Amino acid sequence: MNKRCSRCGSEMRIMLRNVVYRSKVRINHVPVHVCQNEYCSHSQVVDIIKDDLKKLMSDLGTHPTRQAIEFKDISEFSNALVLVANEPEGSTARIVIEERINELLDLFLLAQSLGDEDWIMDIRKRLVEIQYV
Template sequence: MRKWCSCGSEMKIRLSTVIYSGRVEIDNVPIYSCPACNRSEVFPEVKPDLTGLIGKLGAKPPRQSFSFSEWSEWADLLLQAGMDGKEPDAREVERLVEERVNALLDLHLLAQSLGDVGWQEELRSRLSQITRRTPNT
């Protein structure tokens, strides 16, 4: 889960609060942050989910605050892996990913046996979130 900043320093992954439109606080957004130059960027695996969420909020959302871990499988897994405030261990993240994929697959089988198409789609969406990978992970 290493990433190098354009300044040459290694960026650290952490969970941060993103403020959208001055009115919405989105907590627990995974970002890479450079301790040397303070540059930061959203963790690539969650960018599509964050932009999708922001799109749903619209241009003038009401004041609100919520945890991104409720919307993003990656944010939830990184929150679980790094609850002590330190950068999450890559092996621990991989273990959590494997456990979560297995749990989602089991739930998908249950949804399929119940004929619940909506639940199946939601589970496929969640699976696609955590199987979406970039070369940095």
């Protein structure tokens, strides 16, 4: 998911940032594209997580209580990036992702056998998101 900066055209990298909402809520591990040009440093929320972030903010409302939220519990894309970031060796990143996909597929079969439509939908969405890591 390489992206060019809309301001200066430099390469952007995906990083995990902590976002503060309404000065009250700290949302940890939000995937953000950050421009690699240090004079620009333009940042932009990654498209694939925009809907999850919007939904979270609308659930929190305009007067949220002080709290911290782990975005990786909501977004599979964020979760997968955290898994990869926690790996000391870059070469094992793929294996970590494959293990997570296998885990999701197991959960998918379980959800299917239980006929739990909401759960099936959630896992399906996660399986799509993890392909972008």
